[in-house]
Amino acid sequence: MxxxxxxxxxxxxxxxxxxxxxxxxxxxxxxxxxxxxxxxxxxxxxxxxxxxxxxxxxxxxxxxxxxxxxxxxxxxxxxxxxxxxxxxxxxxxxxxxxxxxxxxxxxxxxxxxxxxxxxxxxxxxxxxxxxxxxxxxxxxxxxxxxxxxxxxxxxxxxxxxxxxxxxxxxxxxxxxxxxxxxxxxxxxxxxxxxxxxxxxxxxxxxxxxxRDVSVLGVRSGGGPQDLPVNKSAAAARVTPAATAPGWALTVTHGDRSVRLTREELLALEQRTEELPIACVEGWSASGTWTGVRVRDLLDRVGAPRGSDVVVRSLQESGPFRTTVLQGGFADDDRTLVALALGGEPLALDHGYPARLIAPNRPGVLQTKWLDRLEVQA
Amino acid sequence: MTARLGLGALGVAMAAYGVWLLVTRESDLVDVATWLVGGAVLHDGVLVPVVLLLGLVCSRWLPWAARGPAAVGLVVLGSVTLLAVPVLGRFGAREDNPTLLDRDYTSGWLVLAGLVAVGVVAATLVRMRRVGRGSNTRSG
The missing domain is CATH 1.20.950 (Fumarate Reductase Cytochrome B subunit)
Structure with a gap:
């Protein structure tokens, strides 16, 4: 041979x-x-x-x-x-x-x-x-x-x-x-x-x-509130912190800061936006999000337009626990601290008690289980 | 010639930048090298020889009318099966996330394989009838 x-x-x-x-x-x-x-x-x-x-x-x-x-x-x-x-x-x-x-x-x-x-x-x-x-x-x-x-x-x-x-x-x-x-x-x-x-x-x-013909698709598109989940609350180990009764969102700018509980956030003017979650792994789905405009929150601490905002999650680890929301996104009217999805309170796996949602952004930066928004000087 | 030299230089520069990125930012270079070499070796040393052998067997054993359709079926189903290995094996499935890998991939693959099989058989029958008619007209 x-x-x-x-x-x-x-x-x-x-x-x-x-x-x-x-x-x-x-x-x-x-x-x-x-x-x-x-x-x-x-x-x-x-x-x-x-x-x-x-x-x-x-x-x-x-x-x-x-x-x-x-x-x-x-x-x-x-x-x-x-x-x-x-x-x-x-x-x-x-x-x-x-x-x-x-x-x-x-x-x-x-x-x-x-x-x-x-x-x-x-x-x-x-x-x-x-x-x-x-x-x-x-x-x-x-x-x-x-x-x-x-x-x-x-x-x-x-x-x-x-x-x-x-x-x-x-x-x-x-x-x-x-x-x-x-x-x-x-x-x-x-x-x-x-x-x-x-x-x-x-x-x-x-x-x-x-969806009906993609028999080999990684996700069918279903999930809690009709939206798939990339990382569950259990995998992120945030369930105790996210369901704690004392949760509040902290927004800071220099020495000014406000703390808002979920009830206080719900009492602010609510906006509804239709925005997609698009993951780096390729899947995406659209959702109807309701919550407070991020710009409205930044105004409460006197943040000038164009400021970058550091977004912190309740997650204790993970590469996207802390992310930067650039000024352009922070000032966009469609960028929300979302409290509800599809007219119902946000599911825990979708980021309850509050999550960030902004247009045209990678899913990994749409931070779930929000803890703090810190305006950069 | 200038355009080709330009493309060559640009290509080498881009590839060199990639190697530099890999060496400076990736800590597990041995594993990357294993995957790089492993992929090429598996393709050239296993996948292609298996397909060549399959082709040899089919060209000896299958009647002429079935060979072409079978080859089309192999190209379609073989490549789609290969790219579906991660979902067919459900290797990334997680108990805490039922929205990931949430289809019955085995059934999905069987439906796809069934459709391909029906297509191959139908095309073979059509070719057999066409050949039969061709020889009839020639003998008549």
């Missing part, structure tokens, strides 16, 4: 004709994932030199839903793309001079980096969206860093292959009368079909009207 060589792969389904057609679609998917990912990381930065926009309210929901749907649809595209070029894995260098060997080695190294990082991104992203963490590294840090590696090596790959792609796309795929298994056109259509099925089968977690 010997190691197979590229010539042993006689199927017409391998080769540049299909690689040049699946490749660009995969490239577009990776570009969408990269840009929407950068946006999400910027939205989570406490200090933003360019203020993150508060409108449209559904902007974050759209971009992050797109991130996960595109990444999911990229799975069949990547598998077929790698299938079309698989024989090249067994290439042997044509000549044995040093320069040629060096160039070949560098090209193959860049391909290895591209394949390894692309598979890494899709595998870790899919697991993360289902809240499965079978590793010990930080998902957020590694998924972000490897995305730069993947897109960098992809840009390099496009540079190397641009001429081949142009050449191939100039030649239409010929009709094959009786292919032994599948024609090239057949495999191409199967690939688009698989990507479409992958998207439809999972997108229901962010696209409400697809």
């Amino acid at each position: 010997r190691v197979p060589a590229p010539e042993d792969f006689t199927s017409r389904l391998h080769g540049p004709a299909l690689a040049a057609r699946v490749g660009p679609a995969l490239g577009v998917c990776f570009a969408i994932c990269f840009l929407t990912g950068l946006l999400s990381h910027y939205a989570q930065e406490p200090s933003q030199p360019i203020p993150f926009p508060t409108s449209p309210a559904w902007g974050y929901r759209l971009t992050q839903g797109l991130h996960v749907v595109t990444g999911t649809a990229a799975v069949p595209l990547l598998l077929v793309k790698l299938w079309t070029v698989y024989p090249r894995l067994l290439d042997r260098p044509g000549r044995l001079d040093v320069r040629h060997l060096l160039v070949t080695a560098l090209e193959r190294l860049s391909i290895l980096v591209l394949v390894a990082s692309a598979v890494f991104l899709l595998a870790t992203g899919l697991a993360n969206s289902a809240q499965w963490y079978p590793w010990s590294f930080s998902f957020r840090t590694s998924h972000y860093a490897v995305a730069w590696v993947a897109v960098g090596s992809l840009v390099l790959h496009v540079g190397v292959k641009l001429a081949v792609v142009r050449e191939e796309l100039r030649r239409p795929l010929e009709r094959e009368e009786r292919p032994s298994v599948l024609s090239r056109r057949g495999l191409l259509r199967s690939t688009w079909l698989a990507a479409g099925v992958a998207a439809l089968a999972t997108a229901g977690q962010s696209v409400p009207w697809l």
Whole structure:
């Protein structure tokens, strides 16, 4: 038995004709994932030199839903793309001079980096969206860093292959009368079909009207008060503090501060806003929130417009226990300290006694079980 | 050529920035490396050889009319099954959060697999009839 060589792969389904057609679609998917990912990381930065926009309210929901749907649809595209070029894995260098060997080695190294990082991104992203963490590294840090590696090596790959792609796309795929298994056109259509099925089968977690067909979606969209929960009160270990009778929200600005119990908050002017919760894991759902406008509370302690506000939760630990509500969001009329959802008092898992809800923000920053709002000087 | 060199330089710079991010911010580099190499090795060394073998077996044993539809079925169901591993295994399920992984994924997958199977059989029958008619006209 010997190691197979590229010539042993006689199927017409391998080769540049299909690689040049699946490749660009995969490239577009990776570009969408990269840009929407950068946006999400910027939205989570406490200090933003360019203020993150508060409108449209559904902007974050759209971009992050797109991130996960595109990444999911990229799975069949990547598998077929790698299938079309698989024989090249067994290439042997044509000549044995040093320069040629060096160039070949560098090209193959860049391909290895591209394949390894692309598979890494899709595998870790899919697991993360289902809240499965079978590793010990930080998902957020590694998924972000490897995305730069993947897109960098992809840009390099496009540079190397641009001429081949142009050449191939100039030649239409010929009709094959009786292919032994599948024609090239057949495999191409199967690939688009698989990507479409992958998207439809999972997108229901962010696209409400697809819920019934998304049999593989991580969330059906149901939950207490018709809204899913990312982290429960039990998991955050806040139940005793959140249900304590003496709870009050503290709002501070320098040496001025007010403490408001839930009854006192309910006695203030109540506003109702329809705003989505959009999680970094890709799911999202819309809710009708009622509560006190954050700006009204900030006025009570004389906070000037444009001030950043540190938001503290009753949670004792967790990376998002303390977050920053940037001035633009704090001043937006739709930003609320929500006390009710869908006309009923907020459920404990949704942040009772009070939670923050703002337009166009990552779900992890929509702090639940509020304790303090501290206006920064 | 200039455009290609520019793309190459930009790509190398972006990838280098990613490596720098990883090395300076991630504390568990061994685990990251394991996942990076593991993914590529599993794909190139296990998944593709298995599919190649499957293709070889199917091209020997399946009648011609069924081969194409079966291949389409494999592309669709195989890739969708692979990407659904995290939900099918329900590895991230938590008792305190019933809104997470709250579907019957096995039934959902069976419905999907059933639809694909119906599609493969229907396409095979259509192709068999078409081939049959083709040979009839030729013999007639």
